[in-house]
Amino acid sequence: MGDEFPKEYDVIVVGTGMTESILAAAASRVGKRVLHLDSNEYYGGLWASFNFEGLQQWVGDCQKPKDETECKADPQLADGESAIKMRVLNPPTATNVKEQWHVPEAVESSGDDAKKAWSQEEVKKLYRKFNIDLAPKLLYSRGALVELLISSNIARYTEFRNVTRVVTWHEGKLTPVPCSRADVFATQNITVVEKRMLMNLLQECTEYEGNPEKLKKHENQSFLDFLKDKQLTDNLIHYVLYAIAMSTEETPCIEGMSRTQKFLLSLGRYGNTPFLWPMYGSGEIPQAFCRLCAVFGGLYHLKRGAEALIVGSDNTLKAIHSDRENLKSNYLVMGLDYAPDSFLPEESPGISRGVFLIDSSILAADKEHLTLLEFPPDESSGPVTIVEVGSLTNACPQGLYMVHMTTKQKGSAEEDLMSVAKKLMNFPGETDESKPNLVWSMFFNMKDTSTCDLGANTPTNLFLTSGPDLDLDFDFAIKQAKEIFSKMYPEDEFLPRAPDPEEIILDDDDEDKQKQPEEKASEEPQE
Amino acid sequence: MSQQNRRQLVFWPRVGGAGGGSGGRQMSFWDGSHLSLDESPTHTPADEGSDPESESQFFDTIDKFHSMPEKLFKVIIIGDPTVGKTSFVQRYVQDMFKRDYKGTVGVDFALKILRWSDTQTVKLQLWDIAGQERFTWMTRVYYKDAHGCVIMFDLSNKNSFANTLKWKKDVDSKCTLADGSPIPCMLLANKCDLPNRQIDQMEIESFYKENNFIGWTETSAKEGLMVHDSMKFLVDVMMRQDGGNGLENISGSLTLKNSASQPRKGCSC
Incomplete structure (x- = not known):
């Protein structure tokens, strides 16, 4: 039937974060056989966007104790090969996660109140209306990502x-x-x-x-x-x-x-x-690259990771062991959060993140704004990048605003961001009418692996990729993807323009049916 | 049975059985009048025959669009691997069936143009999952702006039937219509030409009602059974929902195009 899972690839990509997804798309686009795995059941890894319910699950996963046990995999090995076993999935994601409500579970509707009083119940009921980013990013209108989306024609998905x-x-x-x-x-x-x-x-x-x-x-x-x-x-x-x-x-x-x-x-x-801000959140962007990869033949499997890496005596990667199978590949691209401990850089700096749900804008105006605020450094905190998004971006339901804060980690995310948050919004008990009231908040820390040397301890045909960095835009991920791609396929073009869907058009009429195949053949650049 | 009731009869197509023409076969569906997909299915399929929904009402609705020569709908087709999604699309669009069909590389969707009436053309973008995504959940990019959905299973594969519920939940969590309601999903039981059926019709009948599908029928992409009829049913529903004025963006959002002005050196402030 041709439906068994193929066992050999040009590139296996583990993790669906930004750099990984760009690479998967780029390889697939020039005809390489790509397998793209993610052990989560969602796309994006640390770059994901969740609705409110999905976020609760993510928080729950982060708060579980870290599982250090190795996978039980027992791959078949050829002469000279050895297996590097991976940690039991899921990869560690964020630390110091603290989620908190600042409104009662339920409120009785007061009717004539000008400002709506939100309750936990109401917010939860609207869970689908949320797209909450773990790594919110903006695009410069003439930045690398905008140009890449246009030149590759992936812009049609965004x-x-x-x-x-x-x-x-x-x-x-x-x-x-x-x-x-x-x-x-x-x-x-x-x-x-x-x-x-x-x-x-x-x-x-x-x-x-x-x-x-x-x-x-x-x-x-x-x-x-x-x-x-x-x-x-x-x-x-x-x-x-x-x-x-x-x-x-x-x-x-x-x-x-x-x-x-x-x-x-x-x-x-x-x-x-x-x-520019991506509609439905930054988590859309890696997914757009994944879609292109799939359309050009890349094979996708979520909720599936690698249990072991099989390395030859010449320190090159031969295969991964996944779900009781050895899958051969010429190259392996792997998000750093998946990498076995022996490949990891020793120390990496951290990022402090805060997400706040508030009942009006931090700076009220006559229409809904999408706001960027670079909060200047002061005695108590470093510069903090703040993005406020409203319902027009599908980030949250109407009547609410979502504020994302990002800064370099010094202490815990809460310690790093609390003083700025207090300046911008009312915490319970505060009643400054010029400020929005806080409905819900979340703090977490994640690693900033963009500055690490990732090639030091790895087999020569294995490339590790960084998670989200501190920059406002996606440029770092694009740069990293281009570098890795040119090491794998120096002869090939990086994401040449994908043709517009020169789709199979067939009319109801029989005459049209006759004509169509020739037209199609001339229009479509096939395989 | 009157003419109009023909559209609403329940009939299970069987290969080689009587009624080989398409006239007698019909979809099973409920709440035909408004498609408010609320949770209380009040009609049984048999009731549907006397439903006030009529052809004339239906054409009244499209009358509104006489000035609008063309409607565009995005329809997504999902379900487990090997249930026959691609064969179904191929049968519908090209009226062909190939055993070893391979997805066309680099193409997002197939386009089907329907002459819906003398004055109305309907274009359907049929988004088949790239065969390559068959082992996984779809990206939200794939679901974006869909007007309708086909969830398919294989009558000879019990597991693929059980998984339709996961697919339904995946769709509902990743996209809605502009007004926030779930997109209309049709359940198709494919491969009804095969002898070894594993799922009882009554089971499917209660399943589709419980889970807010707009209707279900058995199909055979191989034999071309109920392929056009089922799609007509879905288009019907989408037409009544007054969508399909194109895949336009939510007001005020941007799609990046190369036509935007070229970079300027010098002061742009």
Whole structure:
């Protein structure tokens, strides 16, 4: 019947995170035989988005004690081969997970109240209306992912919304940052003189590369000093440094300028800010790559992982042992969360995440906004990246907003993020009318493995991939995928454009039926 | 039986049996009038015969679309491996059956154009799972914006029948219609031409009602039995739901296109 599970592949990919999914798609697209596994029953690993019920299960899984026992696999081995047994699945995901309700289980409807009083019951009832990201990410409108989605034609599986405002925290309150030309002219937060200064500065940042003389002058300067040299007002320095360049006081000048440039170049392509947010959450993006992989022949199996790796005497990987079978492969790509302990880098920094459900926006406005806030560092916390999404993105039900916070880990996620959260929203007992009320919150930590050396201890044809990093966008995963792909298949193009569905069109009429096959043959680039 | 009742008769197609034409075979379904898929099935299939739903009402609905020459529906077809999904699509679209059909590489869906009436054309995008996804759950990308769903099992494979419930739950958790209601799902019992049937009809009958399918019937992609009739039934339901004005995005969302303005150097602020 041809329906048995094939036993030999060009590439086996374990894990459906971002880098893994891009690689699976890229290999499948150029005709390689790809098997893509994930031991979870959902796609995305640490990049996944869940509805409210799915998230509860994930939290439950994270809170189970870590299982260190090895798999019982007993693979058949040829001469000189050895087996590296894996930990019992599921892979460890997040730590310090703390989920908490801040509203009663049920409330009686009060009727005439202007502001809806939410209850746990009500939120749970709407569980399908949620798409909660473990690793929320934005796309720069001219960033690597947008260009890749377009050039590969994977864009047809995705939808986005514009981030509609960039906000900063300045002098104890939230203020929108003027970032487009229109914004700069429209804003009343800065004076006319400031407007001119800002325009000049932004102009300079977009052109700095063509001016090596000038560049040299700022080589050893911090971006902050550069801005101060320009005699900008404190207001403007704050906007440019924290909100536009998303920098800190220590950021070197050249880096600050290049960040400012990246921001400015992405302005105006799709909207008023440089950023796009994936509809249904960031977890959609790896799935779009998985779909392309499958359409081009990649084989998918969720809830299935590898129990052991079979390595030859020449330190190359020969096969994986999965579900009592040895599956041969020329290459293995593996998410770091699956890798056996002996392959793991010793130490990796961490990410602190907070997710908050609130009953109105952190900065109320007359329409629903999608907001990016780079919270500047202060005594109690580092810079915190904050994205607020509402029902228009299908992140949460109407009437609620979801706030994602991400920062570099110092203590636990709760310790790292609590002071910022307290500034933006009312915790139970607080009644500041200018702030939204907290309905539900969750904190967790995960590892940031983007800076680790992943090739050190592995067989030569095994590539480990990182989990989510701290950056705002997906660029790191794309870069990593491209590097690995070029090591595996240096001759092949990375994700060439997939043809639009030149589908099989047959009409009811018999004449049409006759004609169709020839037309189809000429249109479709087959196998 | 009157003309209109013909559409609502319950009849189990049997290969080689009497009634070889398509006229007598019908889908089993309930709550035909509004398809509010609430939990209390009140009609038995026999009741359906006297349901007030009529051809004339039905055509009234499409009258609204006379100005709109074409409707587009996305239909997803899911179920366990080897139950015959691809053969079904192939039979429906090309009227062919091949034993060793291999999915077309690089194509998301097959397109079927129906001349629904003199004034109405219906385009169906039939999203077959790439054969390659047969061992797993689908990505949400696959379910996105679907108007209707076919969940298929193999009458000679008890397990594939049991798994239809998992598939139904997977669909319902990953997509809904614009108004938040579940998308209409039709249950198809394929391979009714094979002699070794494992699932009792009464079992399927109560199963589909309990689990909010819009209807079920036996089919044979191999013999071409009930393939067109069942799809007509599904299209009927989708037409009445007033969807299918295209696969447009939720208002205000963006699809990335290359046509967007090229990068500009210089100040864009």
